Amino acid sequence: MTPFPIRIVLVDSSHPGNIGAVARAMKNMGLRHLHLVRPREFPHAEATARASGADDVLAAAVVCDSVGAALEGCGLVLATTSRGRDHYHRVFDVREAAQRAVAEAASAPVALLFGAERTGLTNDDLRNAHGLLRIPTSDEYASLNLAMAVQVVSYELLRASREVTPPPLLRTQPLASAQQMDLLYEHLQVVLNDIDFRDRTQSGVNLITRIRAFLQRAELDINEVNILRGILSAVQQRRRRAGEQHS
Amino acid sequence: MTPFPIRIVLVDSSHPGNIGAVARAMKNMGLRHLHLVRPREFPHAEATARASGADDVLAAAVVCDSVGAALEGCGLVLATTSRGRDHYHRVFDVREAAQRAVAEAASAPVALLFGAERTGLTNDDLRNAHGLLRIPTSDEYASLNLAMAVQVVSYELLRASREVTPPPLLRTQPLASAQQMDLLYEHLQVVLNDIDFRDRTQSGVNLITRIRAFLQRAELDINEVNILRGILSAVQQRRRRAGEQHS
Structure with a gap:
């Protein structure tokens, strides 16, 4: 599969382990383009360890000093936020967002923003976003780990990029008549x-x-x-x- | 939301950090019932750290010495395997599997099996499974981290539990244990x-x-x-x- 031009942008990530786990989650789902805005620690041994077989994605990660720089050349920009909504942005469910992102990626690279582990994205980070991406969670404990959020988004992107059908039963013999x-x-x-x-x-x-x-x-x-x-x-x-x- | 009776069963997990991350992934998606079959190290400080706000799920985890013991009282049993298919089991896409699991959980607890990080589930672990659960991945790097796999499955379970899906099979009797x-x-x-x-x-x-x-x-x-x-x-x-x- 040609890696589709969807960019995962991590803003102000504080744990290098999460960066590695994000790289693996991305590669597992066919994504390659990782941008890191002001990572607190990178490169880092823990990032490499958690990336496991996705060390190539990690090595190719682009480090930027601003969100604007990370968005260069992009069309659609969606921001993942646990706040769920604000007064300005349209909110997309992650499934719908993935379908839109894959469709838009045919004409220009798409950027998906993820904020810092504790604080999320600031209003300033959101200024270039066309919409917010929402992952449904339990009301009781809604705060997903950063890499887990990227995993769910990447999974929906992979599904959106192909028709997912389960394989038929693997038979060595024909079905009885x-x-x-x-x-x-x-x-x-x-x-x-x-x-x-x-x-x-x-x-x-x-x-x-x-x-x-x-x-x-x-x-x-x-x-x-x-x-x-x-x-x-x-x-x-x-x-x-x-x-x-x-x- | 009342936690629905779906049991996550980790078999032979080797990394305590993964167990903690699984507990968090579960609670984020409204799941509570974690069973650990022969965990290599548990309890463990790293499990507690990664569980973050899901320490209650971790504390309530049931440790078992066999898969059979972990399945006690369950009806439908599905096994997550990266091998994707074998000659015997029906393969369900994770989305379809989640819908089935939520529907079946109305009559008896459902068990979802996850194997060890490196080796996955053995044929013996699969003997009580009614089917295999498959998460779509990139062909290039298909091996999901254990906790990531649980995250994707739990996410689909949450979605399935919020959708109204017709039961796939009209049962008057519960599934045999x-x-x-x-x-x-x-x-x-x-x-x-x-x-x-x-x-x-x-x-x-x-x-x-x-x-x-x-x-x-x-x-x-x-x-x-x-x-x-x-x-x-x-x-x-x-x-x-x-x-x-x-x-």
Whole structure:
């Protein structure tokens, strides 16, 4: 994937460990462009340690002395703030913000601002923002760790940048056909009659119908159907043999 | 908000800092129930430091010596694995998984498993899982930090809990517990031995493991487990009676 031109801008970060964790969170989600405005300590061994396999993102980080410098060349600017809203800015939910950011990044780099761990972004930091980005949290404890906030934002950016669909079940065998499943249920019915099995749950629903319900959910492949039919045959053979001996 | 009964289960975590960060990530998103299976170091000063305002979640964490103990009382079990998929489990995207987990948590506690930092979850840890939970990542660097993975999952859980989502499966009965499923597999093993059943597909994979795979996918409720155990008991009784007559 070509790294999309979205810039993560950390303003006045005080913990170098967080900077490293941010680099890793970004790279995990396909982001590469990290800008650091007045980091208190950088470079730093703890940043490198926490970056883990994202040391390249850390090494390429651009250190700036003002927010304005970090925004150079950017179009859309969104600011993450725990205050949630003010009187001036539109507030975007992080999911909607990510979709907007990815769309805007097609025409110019997008900047996402994150403030200092304790104090967040100042009003002056917000002056170039087009809107605020809000991550939903529990009312009881709303303050996300800085790197965690970047992780959630980066995750939504990755999702927005691709259609996320879970992979289908990894099969080595094709799904059993409707006919094969019907034969399985017929076989099962014969064996249930043989062993004189009665459903004692008294739900009023036919037993095979109930078994069918959960075996259809399991989406059996051909081998799996063969295992079940093999077990049914083994039950029949044992009974037959026992019957022969006793007759 | 009432904390919803979703359990975060960390298996074999090696870094106490991660445990603290997990507690904070959870509380930020309204989760409270943390279970630690064989943590290498806990309690620990670094865990407390990183937990920040979530020291209550950390203090209430339940330490267990097995995954089975951590799953006690749970219904749906999903496992987070970076391997993404295997041949047995259905894979849920984290967003879909969160919706399912919130829906299922209405009837019984849900457990979400997270493996050790370097090695992830073992096949044995996965045996009670109904499915795998996948967080989308960049192909270039897919390995999320443990606490970051919990953050993303917890974030999606919070979102899911605030959305109205229809339950995926209309259940009249609760999902069978991990223990009830284990008893079913043990019963099945006894009957397979009784009827001297041999797997002829020669896949090299243990037969019960293969049956477990598709029955876990089926997400059986308590009644469905009772139907299967009833059939197994009927097979045993018939054999016993036949044996008595012929001896």
